[in-house]
Amino acid sequence: MPAPLTIRMATQDDRPAIYRLRHDVYADELAQYPPNQDRLLPDLDDSGNLYIIAQDGDTLAGFISITPPTAPRLFIERYLDESAAAELNAERPFEVRALTVRRDIRATGAASLLMYALLRWLATQGASSVVAMGREEVRGMYARLGLEPTDRHIQAGSQKYVVMNGQVAVAEAKFDVAYRSILDRLEQSVYWEMGMPFRPHAEHCLHGGRSFDAIGTRFDRLGTRGQIITADVLDAWFPPAPGVVQALAEDIPWLCHTSPPAQADGLVEQISAAREVAERNIVVGAGSSALMYQAAARWLSPRSRVLLTLPTYGEYPHLIEKVVGAQTDYLRLDPAQDWSLNLDELARALRRNYDLVVLVNPANPTGRYTDADQLWHVLRSAPPSTTVWVDEAYIDYVGTSGASLERKAALSGNIVVCKTMSKAYALSGLRAAYLVAPDQLATNLRRWSPPWPVALPSQIAAVRALQDPDHYAQYWHATATARHQLASRLQALAAWQVTEAQANFVLLRIPSEGTADRMRQLCEDRGVFVRDLTPLSPDFRGQWVRIAVKDPAGNDRIVTAVRAAADAMALLPPDRNEPQ
Template identity: 45%
Template sequence: MSDHRIVITGASEEIRQRIYRARHRVYALEIGQHSPNPEARLTDALDASNRYLVAMDGDELAGFVSITPPGEAGYSIDKYFGRDELPFVVDEGLFEIRLLTVMPGHRSSELAAALMMAAFRWIEARGGSRVVAIGRREVKTMYLKAGMSDTGRSVKAGAVTYDLLHAGIATLRGTVDRKRKLLDRIEAAVDWQLQVPLRKPASCFHGGAFFGAIGADFASLGRHRSIINADVLDAWFPPAPAVMEALREHLPWLMRTSPPTACEGLVAAIAAACGVPESCILPGAGSSDLIFRALPRWLTPRSRAVLLDPTYGEYAHVLEKVIGCRVERFPLERADGYEVNIGKLVEWISSGPDLVVLVNPNSPTGRGLTAAEIEVILAAAPSRTRVWIDETYIDYTGESVERLVARHENLIVCKSMSKAYALSGMRVAYLCAGQHHLEELRALTPPWVVGLPSQVAAVKALESTSYYVRRWKQTASLRDSMARDLRKLGWEVIPGSANFLLAHVPEDVPAAREIVAACRERELFLRDAAAMGSHLGERAVRLAVKDAVTNRKMIEILSDIAGSTDRPGRASMTTCAS
């Protein structure tokens, strides 16, 4: 490709006319598929319904590709093959790629691969399930490398032989996922101006598989009574009585009434609870809302971020898959109980990354940092480095650093009220930071970002401190009891400080994924933690702490599945669950 970046975009009508002339030059004059004509242009009936994607080198047409969507007009392959002889189904998911053309002067580049990628992404983003093409035999290898299969059928058109190729979108996606270096080169050389991104945005996996057993259509909500949803970290206890009373008394009105536009009452209640000015609080509909709202605004693909490894996966997803910035993972070692080595972390941070994310207590490990340790980290961070502390589980330990935002201008605290306040379904969270961090985010915050029932529930929860403190203390006791029972099963339990536990199952029982799958058959949902870190291995399980009765049932199920009662030296189930 040329020294400057080539633009890949959709073709305008004026560009289409240039494509028709280019088609004549290439397909009639150069390779002899068609006879030359006096108009010096080639077009056909499919041009009424197809889409052209083009590569423009300044004002010069460098290449193009045509996409024929499903529809009454049919496909170009219909001219050569009967549909009954095709080795694939022709349905509403079939798209055709044709006329992949690179003009002279650009054929030594990777422009053909870029146009092929553009066509694939265009089709994939529109729900296509299969792609068909007739590729010129001389360049068939390019189609095969892209993941397409040769059907063994061919056709001669003028002086040119074409081979019939096809592939499922899933197959092509697998091929693309393995060609990261090619994607990097295309990104460096091309100004991608299609309505779909070059890289398919990845979805972020969370726990919550349990809802499949209930039904996402909400037709059988009563099933929740028989399911143990320990794959998510929702509170085992109900919201405070004051929360329930307010909702019961006023719910019809709350549901039909617009809330305060900027959550003014909620912001005031949060600020009072944190001991900071209201200008230091930005509300959101759960911490995910705030993560997705703030980080893409503050960071670019040129930014550098530091994450703990393992940690909550949404941060890596947003930083790597959404923003595309460079992520450095600070390793937490099993041999050290996944504790954070403050001295080593300070060395990493002193190099001046744009962002440091610390989930405290961390998930999935449950290990926490003290406020004093976080102050050491803040002191080491250069002024340009934002230090983001996720305190979703901090109330279980009582070590919040929200008040430190007055002393540290680079500190941002992200706090969800989902877990510790039993409000996961309400989706309430906030950022606590200097107002200089929040100013531009306020302009991106829609009015009524938190619903009225949720605002009322959160305010009443903040007024019920004594109730929640009792519940947090109960959670610690339940967690410690569950840890003891898991150790009796031979599991290596990481000492945590939140409402969950990370444990490694012994070598003589099935791996985590097998245990998780077997538990689902018993309506117990756990989290295989393997994907939450780069070296957790295949034997790490994260479990949410529930009430005492439910915890005993979980231990019974795990004992049965792991076969612990049959292994010498292991306590019987009667002993562990009593």
């Protein structure tokens, strides 16, 4: 599998590399221009041109040129008479030309990605019409874009071109139909840095939870739930505190027909007491996702600039890019550095005056934890205009005091800590969460909180859970032990790379690229659901699966299923015994 391509708008610094590739293709390969000693082929009318480029690591892999109607003149005008040029300019089209891809990667989909990036960019610029000069060899691709050939042909050197034109909206629709399957594949293997979402329309983020395909989303096969290992979602493997179960079981009909406290005052009081944070700094909601959406609706717009890490919890890029439509930059976590957050890079990024910076600590899906004191030291350098959102969904599994930033966030000017009670308190089905924010931010969010933000059973469960810290502390410790045992057993299968998260899951790296989805399928055939991480970052390269820690019997089934899948994929030595 080739390395992931980066697709982005070119800067002035990219021009020499573009000119070198132009020379390689149009002088050496196509003989459209004579070769020159400098091996650079600048564009004759480059002052008004823009480029979208594809990079293969640090090397230019391809580009496409755009001449906007505001440029001094379109390239095609040199081949038109005065009347035809005037008619063309009256339409104010964007000119597209010089779709160029390095010879050795032309079979990778790079050209399709560049064309698609072009259309996405044109749509965001409000462009209506487009004109192109297409070589006969790529005429079919332009046609699938919805561009219609005219009767005008142009000869340039040994190459023959046809003039084509069309409407951007039509081209975008046709491209989606013609290349949908290719785009589905390429979306998972590209660094998309175009400043707009890869797809213009996507209503929901892809999550785990495929086990409900077996149970049924209408819950008509609930009896099968005991036969399934749901290791593709990160729900707690242990039960809620006894007080939670007792309170919910006492009067179920009353819980169903009674409205909860409208502002969840008792829950806020209990969070304040348990976390030693003032009530005025607390906002509660029906799960952390509800709080995320509530905050984004108030703080962000399509003009906002947001920094995320890559990879990160999938709901954040979906919300920021596809729901809000904000401009998004990514701080990449390097797999060679065990996916750790580079604090020096974060400090440099914070100087860019983002509207919002989102961090998950411990990170999901990688499970890396960044020391709270070191992280706080860096976050304090963020400009006052930058809001920093720290998601601490898995912080309780870290197992050390002072791991959370929530108390410091309450006293800050611009730092928010969001904490769900789903994962570490075994309340995923009840949807209870809270955030801690400085006074002004908390007040603003509460003003836009609906009444009854948390259901009555959820309020009761969350209060009772916070009243029994000893119950959960013992299970968090037991989770760390079970996680280490599961990682060791998976590692023993074939000396594969297994990464222990500082949370309730492990990461398994399969030796062959592109095999994670097959591993997932084969495990599901045995009733064990694991998460293929490929959609979350190109760096996963189809090799990584995430597996939630379960109870001893569940972990036994996980190891057995992974071994069987690996055997079926011929990834294990034939004499390898199942680890004990």
